[in-house]
Amino acid sequence: xxxxxxxxxxxxxxxxxxxxxxxxxxxxxxxxxxxxxxxxxxxxxxxxxxxxxxxxxxxxxxxxxxxxxxxxxxxxxxxxxxxxxxxxxxxxxxxxxxxxxxxxxxxxxxxxxxxxxxxxxxxxxxxxxxxxxxxxxxxxxxxxxxxxxxxxxxxxxxxxxxxxxxxxxxxxxxxxxxxxxxxxxxxxxxxxxxxxxxxxxxxxxxxxxxxxxxxxxxxxxxxxxxxxxxxxxxxxxxxxxxxxxxxxxxxxxxxxxxxxxxxxxxxxxxxxxxxxxxxxxxxxxxxxxxxxxxxxxxxxxxxxxxxxxxxxxxxxxxxxxxxxxxxxxxxxxxxxxxxxxxxxxxxxxx
Amino acid sequence: xxxxxxxxxxxxxxxxxxxxxxxxxxxxxxxxxxxxxxxxxxxxxxxxxxxxxxxxxxxxxxxxxxxxxxxxxxxxxxxxxxxxxxxxxxxxxxxxxxxxxxxxxxxxxxxxxxxxxxxxxxxxxxxxxxxxxxxxxxxxxxxxxxxxxxxxxxxxxxxxxxxxxxxxxxxxxxxxxxxxxxxxxxxxxxxxxxxxxxxxxxxxxxxxxxxxxxxxxxxxxxxxxxxxxxxxxxxxxxxxxxxxxxxxxxxxxxxxxxxxxxxxxxxxxxxxxxxxxxxxxxxxxxxxxxxxxxxxxxxxxxxxxxxxxxxxxxxxxxxxxxxxxxxxxxxxxxxxxxxxxxxxxxxxxxxxxxxxxxxxxxxxxxxxxxxxxxxxxxxxxxxxxxxxxxxxxxxxxxxxxxxxxxxxxxxxxxxxxxxxxxxxxxxxxxxxxxxxxxxxxxxxxxxxxxxxxxxxxxxxxxxxxxxxxxxxxxxxxxxxxxxxxxxxxxxxxxxxxxxxxxxxxxxxxxxxxxxxxxxxxxxxxxxxxxxxxxxxxxxxxxxxxxxxxxxxxxxxxxxxxxxxxxxxxxxxxxxxxxxxxxxxxxxxxxxxxxxxxxxxxxxxxxxxxxxxxxxxxx
Numbered sequence: 001x002x003x004x005x006x007x008x009x010x011x012x013x014x015x016x017x018x019x020x021x022x023x024x025x026x027x028x029x030x031x032x033x034x035x036x037x038x039x040x041x042x043x044x045x046x047x048x049x050x051x052x053x054x055x056x057x058x059x060x061x062x063x064x065x066x067x068x069x070x071x072x073x074x075x076x077x078x079x080x081x082x083x084x085x086x087x088x089x090x091x092x093x094x095x096x097x098x099x100x101x102x103x104x105x106x107x108x109x110x111x112x113x114x115x116x117x118x119x120x121x122x123x124x125x126x127x128x129x130x131x132x133x134x135x136x137x138x139x140x141x142x143x144x145x146x147x148x149x150x151x152x153x154x155x156x157x158x159x160x161x162x163x164x165x166x167x168x169x170x171x172x173x174x175x176x177x178x179x180x181x182x183x184x185x186x187x188x189x190x191x192x193x194x195x196x197x198x199x200x201x202x203x204x205x206x207x208x209x210x211x212x213x214x215x216x217x218x219x220x221x222x223x224x225x226x227x228x229x230x231x232x233x234x235x236x237x238x239x240x241x242x243x244x245x246x247x248x249x250x251x252x253x254x255x256x257x258x259x260x261x262x263x264x265x266x267x268x269x270x271x272x273x274x275x276x277x278x279x280x281x282x283x284x285x286x287x288x289x290x291x292x293x294x295x296x297x298x299x300x301x302x303x304x305x306x307x308x309x310x311x312x313x314x315x316x317x318x319x320x321x322x323x324x325x326x327x328x329x330x331x332x333x334x335x336x337x338x339x340x341x342x343x344x345x346x347x348x349x350x
Numbered sequence: 351x352x353x354x355x356x357x358x359x360x361x362x363x364x365x366x367x368x369x370x371x372x373x374x375x376x377x378x379x380x381x382x383x384x385x386x387x388x389x390x391x392x393x394x395x396x397x398x399x400x401x402x403x404x405x406x407x408x409x410x411x412x413x414x415x416x417x418x419x420x421x422x423x424x425x426x427x428x429x430x431x432x433x434x435x436x437x438x439x440x441x442x443x444x445x446x447x448x449x450x451x452x453x454x455x456x457x458x459x460x461x462x463x464x465x466x467x468x469x470x471x472x473x474x475x476x477x478x479x480x481x482x483x484x485x486x487x488x489x490x491x492x493x494x495x496x497x498x499x500x501x502x503x504x505x506x507x508x509x510x511x512x513x514x515x516x517x518x519x520x521x522x523x524x525x526x527x528x529x530x531x532x533x534x535x536x537x538x539x540x541x542x543x544x545x546x547x548x549x550x551x552x553x554x555x556x557x558x559x560x561x562x563x564x565x566x567x568x569x570x571x572x573x574x575x576x577x578x579x580x581x582x583x584x585x586x587x588x589x590x591x592x593x594x595x596x597x598x599x600x601x602x603x604x605x606x607x608x609x610x611x612x613x614x615x616x617x618x619x620x621x622x623x624x625x626x627x628x629x630x631x632x633x634x635x636x637x638x639x640x641x642x643x644x645x646x647x648x649x650x651x652x653x654x655x656x657x658x659x660x661x662x663x664x665x666x667x668x669x670x671x672x673x674x675x676x677x678x679x680x681x682x683x684x685x686x687x688x689x690x691x692x693x694x695x696x697x698x699x700x701x702x703x704x705x706x707x708x709x710x711x712x713x714x715x716x717x718x719x720x721x722x723x724x725x726x727x728x729x730x731x732x733x734x735x736x737x738x739x740x741x742x743x744x745x746x747x748x749x750x751x752x753x754x755x756x757x758x759x760x761x762x763x764x765x766x767x768x769x770x771x772x773x774x775x776x777x778x779x780x781x782x783x784x785x786x787x788x789x790x791x792x793x794x795x796x797x798x799x800x801x802x803x804x805x806x807x808x809x810x811x812x813x814x815x816x817x818x819x820x821x822x823x824x825x826x827x828x829x830x831x832x833x834x835x836x837x838x839x840x841x842x843x844x845x846x847x848x849x850x851x852x853x854x855x856x857x858x859x860x861x862x863x864x865x866x867x868x869x870x871x872x873x874x875x876x877x878x879x880x881x882x883x884x885x886x887x888x889x890x891x892x893x894x895x896x897x898x899x900x901x902x903x904x905x906x907x908x909x910x911x912x913x914x915x916x917x918x919x920x921x922x923x924x925x926x927x928x929x930x931x932x933x934x935x936x937x938x939x940x941x942x943x944x945x946x947x948x949x950x951x952x953x954x955x956x957x958x959x960x961x962x963x964x965x966x967x968x
Contacts, residue, residue, distance in 0.1 A: 018697075019821075022773040026701035029766045030708050063693050065821030066859065090693030090700070113699035116707040 009036040012127035013053065017046040017060040017072055018088075027059075030116070035127065043067025043075075050076050055083045056130035057123060059110075062089035062096045070096055073104035084126040084320065086110060088119075097275045101287045102300075107320065109279045129319045192301065193218055193227045195247075196239030201266060201292060205237060208298035213305075221250055225339045228258070232347060234308035235301060239266045241290065244274065250336065251282040252323055257340040258347065259283075259318040260311040262304040266290055283321040364618075371614055374607030378443055378600060385441035386597045392431045392438065393586045393593075399428045400466065404578050407473055411574060414521065416481035417474055425470045432463050435589070444596030452596060455589035462582040469577045476566050476573070483559035484521050487514055494552050506542045510553050513539050517560045521567065529564055536560045676914065687847070690817030694784055698777035705770040705777075712763040719754045726751060787813035791843050801834030802842065804867055804875055804942075811846040812865075815854070822854045823863045823881070830868035832875050836946045841918045848915050849879050849938045856883025856936060870941060874924075878939040886930040894928065923947060 015038040016027045024039045031037055038055065040046035043064060049055065058076055062069035073085045087100045090112040100106040107129075108122050191214040194205050206215055216227040227233060236254065240247050251263055265278055268290040278284045285307060286300045311318050403424040410417040439452050491514040498507035513535035520532045539557050726747030734740035754760065787810045812825060819825060853863050861882045870876040886894060893899045897913040919926045923943045930936035 020697050020701075022701050022777060023697060025769060025773055026704040026708070029770060030704055061697075063690075063817065063821070088700075090696035091689045093689050112693075112696035113703050116704050119704070 011036045012056040012131055013038065014123060014127065015040060015046060015049055015055045015058045015083075017041075017043065017058065017064070017069065019061065019064040023061070030120075031123065035123075043069075043072040046072050047075050047079070050080050050083065055080060057084045057086065057126040059086045059088050059123065062087055062093075062100075063091065068096070068099075070099035070104045073100065073106055077103075077105055082130065084130045086122065086126060088112060088114060092272045092276055094270050094272055097272050097279075098270065098287055101275065101279055101284060105285070106279060107283075108324070109276045111276070125322070129322060132316060132319050190214075190305065191216060191227075191231050191233035192235045192237060193224060193233050194237045194239075195219075195224050196237065196266065197242060198239055198290075201237070201239055201290070204292040204294050204297050205301070207294040208301055213301075221246075221336055224250070224254075225336065225343065228261075228343045229339075229346060233261070234312075235262050235264065235304045237264045237266060237301075239290075240274070240278075241266070241268050248274070248277060248282065251278065251284065252325070253336060253340060255281075255283045255321060255323045256325055257337075257344045259321045259323075260308060260315075260347075262308045262311070264288060264300055264304055266292065280324045283323050367614060368611075368618075371607050371611040375604055375611050378604055382441050382443050382597075382600075385438040386593060389435060389438040389442065389593050390590060392434055393590045396428055396431045397583045397586050399424045399431070400580075400582055403428065403470065404574075407470075407477065407574060407577065410477055410481070411570065414481055414484050416478040421470075422474055425467075425474065428470075429463075429467060432459065435459070439593065442593055442597055443600035445599070448592070448596035448599065452589065452592045455585065455592045459582070459585040459589055462580050462585055466577060466580050466582050469573050469580075473570060473573050473577065476570050479562060480521075480566050480570060483562040484518070486559045487517055487521070487556060487563075491518075491556060494556055497552050503546070506539070506546065506553060509535060509538050509542055510556060513560055514556070517563055521563045529567075532560060532564055536564065687814065687818070687851075691784070691788070691814065694817050695781060698781050702774050702777050702781075705774045709767050709770050709774075712767050715754075715758045715763060716760060716767075719751060719758070719760055722747065722754060723751050783813060791840070791847075798836065798838045798946075800836045802837050802839045803834055804832050804842075804877060805829045807839060807843050808846055808865060808867070808877070811843050811850060815847055815850050818851055819854045819863065822857045822859075823861045826862060826864045828864070828866040830866070832867055832869055833944055835875055835942055835944050837922055837942060838918075842922070842942070845915045845918050845940060846877070846879075848911050849940070852911070853879055853881035853883065853936070853938075856881050856885070858884060861935075873944050874941050875944060876939055876941045878937055880935060880937040882935040885932040885934055885936055886928070887932050891928060891930060895926070 011034065013036040014031060016024055017040045018024055018027075019041055021041065024041065028037055028039060038049050038053075040049055043060075044067060046058065046060065050058070055076075058073065060069035060072045064072075069087050069089060073087060076083050076085060085104055085106045086108045087096065087104065087106050088110045089096055092109070092111050097109065100109055107126055110119070110122065192205060192209065193216045194202050195218045196202065197219050202215070202217055209215060214231065214233075216231055216233060218224040218227055224236070236251075238247060238251055240251075251265065254261055255263060262285045263282060264286040265275075265282070265284045266288045267274070270287075270289060275287055278287070285304050288296060288300060311321075403421055406421040406424065407417055409415075410421065435456060439456060442452065444452070491510070495507050495511050495514070498504070498510060513532065516531040516535050520529060536557060539553060539560070543551070543553060543557065726744065729740065729743055729747065731737065731740045734743070790806075791810045791814050808827075808829075812819070850863065850865075857863075864880040865877070866880075867875065867877045890899075890901065894912050895916040899913075916926050919940055919942070923946065925941050927939040927941065928936065929939075
């Protein structure tokens with residue numbers, strides 16, 4: 001069932017997808033006054049709605065017949081990238097969590113029962129972010145599905161005048177002077193920090209980039225900060241196998257202060273709770289399991305770099321990776337915090 | 351086996367060689383050597399004697415003497431030697447062909463020998479007669495002439511004289527005088543004698559001698575030549591050659607055999623040496639092995655103890671891992687179940703919480719309205735001095751209420767509250783049902799019961815598995831009237847759950863599960879669960895009950911589910927029947943006895959009680 005709202009509704013448009021009618025009833029009554037509400041009892045209905053009208057936020061249940069929530073969100077990511085995606089599920093099974101990171105690229109992963117206040121807050125935040133990205137003049141471009149071109153697609157339209165590194169820098173077709181400036185800026189973001197004490201991870205990453213991108217190795221947070229200060233890389237591969245608490249906290253802080261830095265988490269375990277935490281508090285872009293395969297690693301890195309450059313080009317989209325700031329329970333991050341702020345200033349001035 | 355046969359054959363061959371060589375190398379007896387040398391010397395003597403005889407005869411002939419006794423002795427000697435030959439010949443060794451050759455040679459020798467014998471005999475007598483006649487002529491002739499002359503038989507005497515002279519002249523060997531004169535004088539003498547009529551008879555022996563000489567001279571000569579040219583020596587040589595060749599070949603073959611025997615002996619000695627050497631080596635090895643064995647033997651007991659300890663440790667570990675595996679299977683199906691149930695519980699909880707919060711919110715607004723209306727309603731005209739003021743206040747109050755009603759969509763709110771409340775009540779009912787099913791499904795007491803309602807059990811199971819099934823299949827139920835059965839409810843529910851879950855998983859998108867129960871016979875109930883899913887390939891059908899057999903991805907199933915199901919059913923004295931066709935679907939039929947033959951043992955969460963025999967699979 002779909003509840004269509006007047007087309008000229010200025011309120012944020014929220015789409016709920018759940019196969020349980022009572023949930024939809026409850027959501028309708030809860031949110032109908034603040035938002036333009038759309039309700040779908042199945043994935044196909046939801047996709048139909050997304051096709052027909054702009055949706056700011058989609059909240060999907062995972063366990064549904066015929067099409068799972070992750071599948072719905074993955075389709076929505078492709079057909080309407082500006083829609084902020086939230087998964088709301090009664091049971092956080094591994095496939096759901098991993099899929100929501102790597103395929104659905106969700107903004108939040110919520111589990112039922114979710115306290116009504118949290119639900120309201122999360123949806124309000126999502127709606128705000130969606131609308132902010134919808135800034136005048138940019139609305140059209142950001143609504144365009146997958147507006148960022150392939151990393152290694154067509155040859156560069158302009159002569160490779162300002163190509164800083166051997167890295168592929170083909171980009172959107174822009175006027176020449178803009179393109180040059182854009183390339184210079186983007187070229188800075190083409191490095192990878194590998195934060196892991198595992199030699200094999202470093203080896204696989206190096207195999208994956210095949211010398212086309214600089215790889216910075218870090219085995220502690222200080223080295224990560226140093227690499228961030230000196231090189232301004234675009235992607236952080238972080239191995240959460242050891243000292244999980246600290247690294248998770250760091251991942252969250254990094255995303256809070258340097259949201260354009262795209263994070264890929266690596267772990268030998270698939271711990272549902274850790275992964276959910278990393279989505280909500282760290283906005284990790286991909287979750288890879290150890291042992292890493294160089295093929296998967298290469299694909300993920302390419303997607304991460306593309307995503308990073310899209311964030312640089314469209315700074316308003318950075319908001320979409322706003323993290324749920326976690327309380328600094330360990331207190332370990334105090335010193336790091338100050339440093340991160342200085343990196344932030346450095347990056348902002350660049 | 352083959353080797354033994356080979357060794358035996360080799361042994362027999364070696365022995366045969368040995369016997370053959372020994373037989374062939376046997377010494378030629380002394381008598382044979384003697385026979386050969388006798389033969390050889392006899393033949394040589396025959397040749398020599400023959401030559402001497404011929405020479406003697408020639409000599410006596412040349413000297414017109416009678417051959418002496420020596421010649422006669424030689425003749426006898428030759429004959430004796432040749433007679434002896436045959437005896438010697440028989441004792442000479444040799445092959446059959448060689449013997450034949452010798453016999454033939456001997457036969458050939460015998461021919462000329464006969465001739466030689468005859469000739470010699472004749473010659474000996476003739477020569478003797480001849481010599482006697484001649485001697486008569488020479489000795490008595492002149493006497494007779496004198497006698498005749500004395501008796502005045504001068505003519506006759508002259509004739510005799512002339513005849514004597516002619517005959518003596520003629521008779522000289524080597525002189526080939528023509529016998530014409532002699533014959534003439536002989537005939538004259540003969541006539542004279544007859545004419546004399548008895549006188550001069552003294553001359554008759556002379557005539558006789560003359561005639562004899564005339565008669566025999568040429569015969570002797572030719573016989574002598576005949577004898578000299580006799581092939582006897584050649585044939586003797588031939589026989590010697592034959593005998594020599596037979597003898598030498600016999601001797602040389604014996605020599606070869608002896609050489610062979612010597613070589614054979616050396617080879618055998620060498621072989622014996624090698625065998626001895628190897629035996630020695632083997633013996634040393636055996637000795638060493640024996641030494642090692644003794645050492646091993648000493649440590650064997652200790653090692654047996656160690657191995658026993660290892661094995662019992664391995665057995666303990668195996669048992670533990672069996673339990674763990676069964677636990678893992680339980681956790682795996684439990685995991686899916688928990689996922690479903692969590693979702694089933696959490697979804698109502700979500701909207702119950704939401705609804706409660708919203709009802710509270712709406713009630714807050716309603717509360718304001720109720721207070722306002724109460725305030726307005728409680729306006730008492732008595733307390734107002736002025737009726738107009740009362741009316742004004744009343745209108746104000748009503749206006750406020752109207753505003754409240756309109757701005758807060760109170761009517762809608764009430765509807766919403768009703769809706770929310772209805773949903774909440776229904777949700778609570780769902781939750782209660784779920785809680786009850788969970789409780790009944792896996793009763794903590796787990797005690798076997800005598801009266802389990804199979805249909806109710808399936809209903810409970812379906813409630814539990816609702817989340818797994820509802821997205822996949824429509825469930826159609828055909829419950830027959832069943833007597834209560836004796837069983838362990840939690841285990842039988844586990845069976846139903848496993849089969850129903852499998853049925854749902856076999857359906858890829860959307861399908862149908864048909865559950866039918868009936869009393870098959872007074873003692874057995876049958877529960878069939880049919881899906882129209884992917885079906886089981888025939889080659890897998892016989893293996894689906896095997897522990898660890900699974901077609902699911904690694905990590906998605908332990909492959910123990912159906913093996914545990916089968917074990918549970920069998921432990922209840924029932925059976926599990928499976929029919930399936932690829933692309934059409936599967937039917938699992940559980941047949942359970944109504945009564946149990948023996949009361950159940952207490953199976954208080956005893957996992958090992960339902961462990962299938964994993965030892966076979968491991």
